[in-house]
Amino acid sequence: MAEQEKNQESFARGRRRSSQSHQAILQAAREVLEQVGYQAMTIEAIAARAGVGKKTIYRWWPSKAAVALESLTSHTEVYVPFPDTGSLERDLTLYFELSFPGLQGKSGTVLSGLAAEAQLDPVFAHEFQRTFIVPRKQELVALLQRGLQRGELAPDTNLEVLADLIYGAKWYRFLLHPAPLDDVFAREIVKLILRLRSEASRT
Amino acid sequence: MAEQEKNQESFARGRRRSSQSHQAILQAAREVLEQVGYQAMTIEAIAARAGVGKKTIYRWWPSKAAVALESLTSHTEVYVPFPDTGSLERDLTLYFELSFPGLQGKSGTVLSGLAAEAQLDPVFAHEFQRTFIVPRKQELVALLQRGLQRGELAPDTNLEVLADLIYGAKWYRFLLHPAPLDDVFAREIVKLILRLRSEASRT
């Protein structure tokens, strides 16, 4: 019914959210992140740079982490596309080589800052998982699935867990372990993964 | 004894308490962590509860993270011993099953809080790696080495990278991915690892 649609839509009273402010805030956040890094970024600095009241930020985002997350994900180039070359080995190697650079420098600081925030703020943790962690993992699983269908992995491979191993290794070195994220690391991981082609010989 | 009463009752300030301060601070940190969690813990709260000046804490530890780290590691039960049963499968399974429970509840919160702090504070990051991350990784590598020597892994396996995969998967689920750290997960990881027994068939 038209009535119902009208009712559902009708609670939009008063002035609407300004998309100009929205964009200005995300842009300002990007700039501040670039200049001072995640840790030193403050809501006040974003508001000042965006020419926006602090209230406007708090109205739409619950925390500085949420702003940083959206400013990161709205900046499409951060999202490395998952390759699909027809070869698992090449797909994985390529993915690693494409994604490692983004973990270096300032943008890496932002990502580790968000990971830190997710530990300290359960609300943000959920948002971070929902919009960042889970979708990327699903794409990795899909990449592996393609390899499995081509016979590059054993048919009974638990792809979820395999993806945990792969992403885990990457995040472990990124967040915790003082070891380089470089092509050597990428090659070594891929080498290990590819050995899983053989049929399971043990349960 | 009159002496003891005097010490307990009257102003137990000054040098006399010096030897007790260290323990009192760690104990207070443990209690505060238990009550409010890592995020809400403050140096001031620890000092107040320990009956100690803030300066005394800052004299010995550089940050609240350092206090929490020491209060965690001084609490020996957090350190799960690495098993050595003569079987890689059993060693790994056992290790996972022993270590997963410590990631649940409050002690898990503390650990993830420390991981967060390591992202935000480079000085602490170094300390955290030195006293926690690296030693445990070395023990895992040793565990894998024993398996390799028994022929349970291919001789050319890069154990460093394999350990990154294993620890990575665990930390990934612990810190980032909303998936359970349980026996099923343990078994599935071990299953995948054990397939690496076969000789490398690809570079």
Place this chain on the structure above:
Amino acid sequence: MAEQEKNQESFARGRRRSSQSHQAILQAAREVLEQVGYQAMTIEAIAARAGVGKKTIYRWWPSKAAVALESLTSHTEVYVPFPDTGSLERDLTLYFELSFPGLQGKSGTVLSGLAAEAQLDPVFAHEFQRTFIVPRKQELVALLQRGLQRGELAPDTNLEVLADLIYGAKWYRFLLHPAPLDDVFAREIVKLILRLRSEASRT
């Protein structure tokens, strides 16, 4: 130009001021004043309680003080009529006894709040004087004038200054000095004023 004339004359086009909103705002202001006092009253609270947009209030009043002033004066009982009994002593005593109760309790709070606002906001100060202070002073001067014409004051008495003394004493105790506004005070003032009957004996 016809255009200009038209603009200057401002034909009453469009929707007229809603007297319903006008009344609702004054009523809401009275209720909010009653509940939280002048200091804690906000335009937003009045708007919310009146079911009115803030803009509608700002369209018709320049400040919350102006709303409070109108809500006070529209409430006629605050305006004590000036007596005219044929006796200066009785007129003054009666006036004090009638006006003191209105300075007690909530309505007193509002009046002192308006006096405060007049110190902080020059625009409102002018309005407050024009609509409240000056008319009442003129009535007091008229009351004194009647006494003077009856010979109850010396003919060369400066009534303006005498009125300043009388009103001043009342406002001084009301706003600044922690002393009661009661019948004793009224009587003592009147006693002093009545001594001015005698001819000036000093310049």
Place this chain on the structure above:
Amino acid sequence: MAEQEKNQESFARGRRRSSQSHQAILQAAREVLEQVGYQAMTIEAIAARAGVGKKTIYRWWPSKAAVALESLTSHTEVYVPFPDTGSLERDLTLYFELSFPGLQGKSGTVLSGLAAEAQLDPVFAHEFQRTFIVPRKQELVALLQRGLQRGELAPDTNLEVLADLIYGAKWYRFLLHPAPLDDVFAREIVKLILRLRSEASRT
């Protein structure tokens, strides 16, 4: 008793109030008041100018009004001394002529701002009365008392109420009534007061 002294004194532990900060805050308050007036003065501006944390101000004063009051009264020249020339007429005239200039300009703004604040903040009202209003009134009563003892006022004159009239007139013109505080006003008030020399002829 030694015990009592000890108890009263003994709770002085930790770092003492910094009189350097105290003075810097009062000085900064004076400067800010001079520059922007009472209304526009903010705690943040005082803190910034004094090179002091806001907390330090809030630790020792409950409100900006309290800071302004102390900065005013610590600035001794604001306190007009009460004259004692041996003549009531000269004393009063002199007092008015000395005190009126201080009500002009910025320092007048401060005083009316404090009077306003006293209407809005009961805690400050009490402090304002205790440290400013009441002592000055007592000095005025003493001035009148000297005149009464010299026979310049009728012996049964209620000096408290007379002081209310005199101070009242001054404050009334200062805060509420748009009329000048000048020598003409001073003379006219004194003329009226001096008529009270005659014995009471009416009760």
Place this chain on the structure above:
DNA sequence: AGTTAACCGAGACGGTACGTCTTGTCTTCAA
């Protein structure tokens, strides 16, 4: 009857100051 301008409720906006909080340093005094 249609046009149009001013009004209306709602509420987002830029802005400002608030009073609180925590950090790491500093000062004082007691034992």
Place this chain on the structure above:
DNA sequence: TTGAAGACAAGACGTACCGTCTCGGTTAACT
């Protein structure tokens, strides 16, 4: 002469209102 108590400078926090603006919609006089 150490160490508790706690004041200090710094500065971000998240909140509260301010007075303005933008919406979609409603009246009512003027075409």
